Amino acid sequence: MQFTEVVDTLALNAHITHAQQAIRAEHGTGASRWLAQQAGISQRTARRWLSAELPRSRTDIVARLANRLFTAAQRLRTAQSIDFGAVAVTYDGHHEGTRHIGPVTVDPALARDLATVATHLETGSLPAAADALSTAALTAYSPGLEDTLAVDQYDHGVDVTP
Known part of the structure; x- marks a missing residue:
């Protein structure tokens, strides 16, 4: 997706x-x-x-x-947990396989990352929002990995629990 x-x-x-x-x-x-x-x-x-x-x-x-952008933003702002599932990742534009991130409890750091995604959605900046969600997902998976990899595709979407 x-x-x-x-x-x-x-x-x-x-x-x-x-x-x-x-x-x-x-x-x-x-x-x-x-x-x-x-x-x-x-x-x-x-x-x-x-x-x-x-x-x-x-x-x-x-x-x-x-x-729809504002509605998605509100869901991200109120998330208590988020399930990134499996994501396809790239390094320097080359496919580097899939990482299974799965469900993650939203802690204060992840809440800040999701708020950044929401802010970009509300301003209509979809590329920046996509980058910010990629950063949030990879940071939740393994902090520091977001500096190397980028999420290219969310295999089963993203599920948010309020």
């Missing part, structure tokens, strides 16, 4: 709270106004849709309207 597919999967498998957080992160204090305009609803209703009182029948609308 290429990095953009990983981002899409993170966004598609997000909980509605991540979509709500993504809308707030992207639009700040104007989030309810933006949602109201996009969904054709009143601002008061939009505020309810951005709260914990969101009607279950409206979750699909909110999730669809949320920016």
Whole structure:
């Protein structure tokens, strides 16, 4: 799975709270106004849709309207564990096999690395986000390895547990 597919999967498998957080992160204090305009609803209703009182029948609308990059970023920011699975790695552009990283508990250092990925996603810088996720994965596998290798592909994607 290429990095953009990983981002899409993170966004598609997000909980509605991540979509709500993504809308707030992207639009700040104007989030309810933006949602109201996009969904054709009143601002008061939009505020309810951005709260914990969101009607279950409206979750699909909110999730669809949320920016996928921001939604994926919110999932990474709230991760308690992350499963990188098996990754294909390269050295100097040459394939160097596969490393199985598997599930990792998010410690403060990994949380900082994932926050960097999230920040790059929110600014729309996909190449920088891909590099940062590669660094996070390889650092979690074996610190220092990120200076030598780069993740080229995530064999089964990346799974995040909140």
